[in-house]
Amino acid sequence: MNLEAINRYAKSLIKEAGHHIRASFSGRIDIDTKSGANDLVTNIDREVEQFFISRIKQDFPNHRVLGEEGFGDTIQSLDGVVWIVDPIDGTMNFIHQKRNFAISLGIFVEGVGMLGYIYDVMRDDLYAATKGEGAYCNDERLPQLGAIPIRDAVVGINACWVAPNRYIHHEPIIELVHQCRGTRSYGSAAIELAYVSSGRIDAYMSTRLSPWDIAGGIIIAQEVGAIATNMKGEKPNLLEQDTFMVARPGLHADLLAHHVRLK
Ligand code: IPD
Ligand code: CA
Ligand code: CA
Numbered sequence: 001m002n003l004e005a006i007n008r009y010a011k012s013l014i015k016e017a018g019h020h021i022r023a024s025f026s027g028r029i030d031i032d033t034k035s036g037a038n039d040l041v042t043n044i045d046r047e048v049e050q051f052f053i054s055r056i057k058q059d060f061p062n063h064r065v066l067g068e069e070g071f072g073d074t075i076q077s078l079d080g081v082v083w084i085v086d087p088i089d090g091t092m093n094f095i096h097q098k099r100n101f102a103i104s105l106g107i108f109v110e111g112v113g114m115l116g117y118i119y120d121v122m123r124d125d126l127y128a129a130t131k132g133e134g135a136y137c138n139d140e141r142l143p144q145l146g147a148i149p150i151r152d153a154v155v156g157i158n159a160c161w162v163a164p165n166r167y168i169h170h171e172p173i174i175e176l177v178h179q180c181r182g183t184r185s186y187g188s189a190a191i192e193l194a195y196v197s198s199g200r201i202d203a204y205m206s207t208r209l210s211p212w213d214i215a216g217g218i219i220i221a222q223e224v225g226a227i228a229t230n231m232k233g234e235k236p237n238l239l240e241q242d243t244f245m246v247a248r249p250g251l252h253a254d255l256l257a258h259h260v261r262l263k
Helices: 003-024 043-059 091-096 170-179 189-197 211-223 251-258
Strands: 031-033 040-042 064-067 081-089 102-109 112-120 125-130 135-137 154-156 182-184 203-209 227-229 242-247
Touching (some): 003 043, 003 112, 040 043, 040 091, 043 064, 043 081, 064 211, 081 189, 102 189, 102 211, 112 189, 135 211, 154 189, 189 203, 189 211, 189 242, 203 211, 203 251, 211 227, 227 251, 242 251
Parallel strands (some): 154 182, 154 203
Antiparallel strands (some): 031 040, 081 102, 102 112, 125 135, 203 242, 227 242
16 A cells, blocks of 8 residues: 555645635535534535545545544444544534634554544644654654653643533542643644644643544654543544543653543
């Protein structure tokens, strides 16, 4: 398999999809809800996913595609070549802010993440990694991440976790908020993974993410030495929704040991 050809192809597909999303702001955007009132989807999410799937199926008929909006294959294993795509990660931001959303794509070969992409559509920043060859933001190589203590860390968390909730004990999260340098919440798991990978924040965690939220990002994160697991410290789940955390080495172990207590 010519991975470099697939890499070039995937990048140009992502750029074309990004162009379509930017152009969509001058047209009509229809908003629907999915599992609940705050789980949003638009005609653009659907169109972009269909664009990816039709192109991939046309040019790589043996590859399978898992997409958030359900136009792709039903995936029960990562056998063969599997593309995992989130056409717009951060749909609420897409609708409300018209920025801070991304296209996320990960390409797995026999279960191994080989190519990862996060495209910050409005900034035109493409984060990309090939397994074993490092990670880039556009043409700039991202440096390896070193360890830092919690007191120097900027941590990506959702404000929901400092209030009583059904997923995670909030008291150790309150301690974390007091101990760390600062917190941020961008509303797009893919952008938060890109920011951990590029050192803009030092950790990110979420109690419920799906494979398409993390597939591109974990390949990029691993290339710069970040540690990505679920909140039990196990390998990220690429077939089902699960908890998720990613952080600089050392910091990840501290967060897991002292601040993450699942219910
Ligand atoms: C969502 C975003 C958000 C995360 C949610 C995801 P979507 O993805 O990544 O930051 O907190 O859990 O579902 O629905 O905008 O693609
Ligand atoms: Ca998503
Ligand atoms: Ca999405």
